[in-house]
Amino acid sequence: MSLPSASSAASRYLPPHIAGGTDGLSTAQRELVDRAAEVGRNRLAPHAARHDRDASFPFDSFDELRQAGLLGLCVPREHGGLGADFATYALVIAELGRHCAATALSFSMHVSACMGAGFIADLLDMSPAQRAEHERHRALHFERIVGQGKLYAQPFSEGGAAAAGKAPWSTVARKVDGGYRINGRKIFASLSGAADFYGVLCTLDGPGTTLRDTLYLAVPGDAPGLEVCGDWDPLGMRGTVSRSLLLRDVFVPDTARLLPEGLYHQATLRFPHMFTTQSPTYMGIAQAAYDFTVQYLRAELPGMSPVKRRMYPTKQAAVAEMRIKLEQTRALFLQSVREASIDPDADTRQRLYAAHFTVMENANAICTLALRTCGGQAMLKSLPLERLYRDSRCGSLMLPWTAELCLDRLGRECLYAGTEGDESLE
Numbered sequence: 001m002s003l004p005s006a007s008s009a010a011s012r013y014l015p016p017h018i019a020g021g022t023d024g025l026s027t028a029q030r031e032l033v034d035r036a037a038e039v040g041r042n043r044l045a046p047h048a049a050r051h052d053r054d055a056s057f058p059f060d061s062f063d064e065l066r067q068a069g070l071l072g073l074c075v076p077r078e079h080g081g082l083g084a085d086f087a088t089y090a091l092v093i094a095e096l097g098r099h100c101a102a103t104a105l106s107f108s109m110h111v112s113a114c115m116g117a118g119f120i121a122d123l124l125d126m127s128p129a130q131r132a133e134h135e136r137h138r139a140l141h142f143e144r145i146v147g148q149g150k151l152y153a154q155p156f157s158e159g160g161a162a163a164a165g166k167a168p169w170s171t172v173a174r175k176v177d178g179g180y181r182i183n184g185r186k187i188f189a190s191l192s193g194a195a196d197f198y199g200v201l202c203t204l205d206g207p208g209t210t211l212r213d214t215l216y217l218a219v220p221g222d223a224p225g226l227e228v229c230g231d232w233d234p235l236g237m238r239g240t241v242s243r244s245l246l247l248r249d250v251f252v253p254d255t256a257r258l259l260p261e262g263l264y265h266q267a268t269l270r271f272p273h274m275f276t277t278q279s280p281t282y283m284g285i286a287q288a289a290y291d292f293t294v295q296y297l298r299a300e301l302p303g304m305s306p307v308k309r310r311m312y313p314t315k316q317a318a319v320a321e322m323r324i325k326l327e328q329t330r331a332l333f334l335q336s337v338r339e340a341s342i343d344p345d346a347d348t349r350q351r352l353y354a355a356h357f358t359v360m361e362n363a364n365a366i367c368t369l370a371l372r373t374c375g376g377q378a379m380l381k382s383l384p385l386e387r388l389y390r391d392s393r394c395g396s397l398m399l400p401w402t403a404e405l406c407l408d409r410l411g412r413e414c415l416y417a418g419t420e421g422d423e424s425l426e
């Protein structure tokens with residue numbers, strides 16, 4: 001029995017009951033996953049090593065995504081986009097992540113902005129006036145993306161408690177005539193210097209502000225007062241170019257709102273899957289590390305010496321262990337992305353933490369196993385495993401749901417229902 005070769009590996013991301021003819025995917029989902037596989041394999045992968053080495057942004061890969069019509073992945077169909085739902089989004093990003101994780105992660109930031117203003121907004125409670133206003137505003141944003149090929153980033157992190165969802169953002173927007181003036185600093189802004197618009201989270205200035213006062217504003221990349229600063233020379237995900245943003249009295253008009261005032265907070269409470277938009281990239285990395293190992297042990301990787309290693313029982317046991325970890329990860333991932341909905345019950349929410357944690361931790365664990373199994377020659381920079389290993393390390397560091405914070409939230413929510421406390425013990 002022959003295994004699929006590297007070139008036919010596209011269908012292997014999904015298990016047979018999903019990847020086969022009666023795969024449970026809609027025709028539109030299947031078409032998009034296939035499109036992502038073709039773009040990833042043939043048009044992103046060739047640039048990946050160079051952008052990793054240079055820590056440079058993959059403009060060429062984004063041109064490919066643009067040409068493939070994928071920038072509008074989560075833009076609603078009535079606005080000219082592809083209208084992908086959360087599960088479709090996750091499958092497409094995971095597929096791209098197999099081929100260039102930094103591009104997939106950066107692209108997921110762009111698509112997340114569309115998701116927030118798109119199908120998540122559709123699920124939220126709004127007054128008729130808010131709904132009408134949001135329709136007008138998002139039409140502008142979506143036209144930029146679909147009509148003009150513009151890129152959106154989502155710089156939320158500030159280095160304080162806000163990105164963990166524990167305190168109001170220290171970046172502040174003051175209401176002024178016709179718009180807002182923004183002041184603050186964002187760190188780790190993927191697509192810094194490359195995005196046309198930055199979807200900045202800030203606090204609407206006022207007395208006694210809380211997270212309820214969060215505002216989601218699209219700041220043009222060339223707005224006076226906006227500066228990209230700081231170095232970028234990290235361990236992994238180097239092509240994301242996630243430098244800092246300084247905002248000094250930056251003016252944006254009212255139309256910059258990606259959600260009406262007050263609605264971002266509602267979204268965070270009611271659509272928790274929005275916090276897991278990074279994990280599909282790492283699911284793709286896990287798959288890529290497994291695929292690499294199989295091909296390496298079979299001596300089928302382009303450029304490697306024709307020495308097979310698959311006959312050793314130790315290698316077979318290691319691959320079996322990797323496969324089991326991959327299947328466990330993928331099963332939880334697929335279940336969780338398909339459960340994305342407004343107001344999930346406690347069980348679904350807890351499974352979401354478990355899924356996100358599992359993908360982020362297992363991506364790195366599978367890469368670690370891959371390196372140990374394939375051995376010294378496999379860690380040379382001429383082969384992609386070394387990059388996969390470094391990229392995989394970044395997932396569980398990413399706020400708001402780092403591995404630590406997933407455990408923190410999951411443990412608490414398993415033991416306390418709703419607003420329950422332990423007052424009786426005090």
Ligand SMILES: Cc1cc2nc3c(=O)[nH]c(=O)nc-3n(C[C@H](O)[C@H](O)[C@H](O)COP(=O)(O)OP(=O)(O)OC[C@H]3O[C@@H](n4cnc5c(N)ncnc54)[C@H](O)[C@@H]3O)c2cc1C
Nearest residue numbers: 154155156157159161164166188189190237398399402404
């Ligand atoms: C490759 C890459 C790309 C990124 N791109 C983006 C991006 O585009 N946009 C963006 O907004 N961010 C992005 N980030 C940033 C990321 O989400 C983190 O904000 C960033 O890594 C800073 O993390 P830190 O460990 O320094 O945070 P710290 O604030 O120092 O937190 C350290 C750890 O402490 C824990 N912790 C933090 N706060 C609390 C708390 N209140 N209670 C309990 N535990 C807490 C968490 O587990 C956290 O990991 C990116 C990060 C990486 C690695």
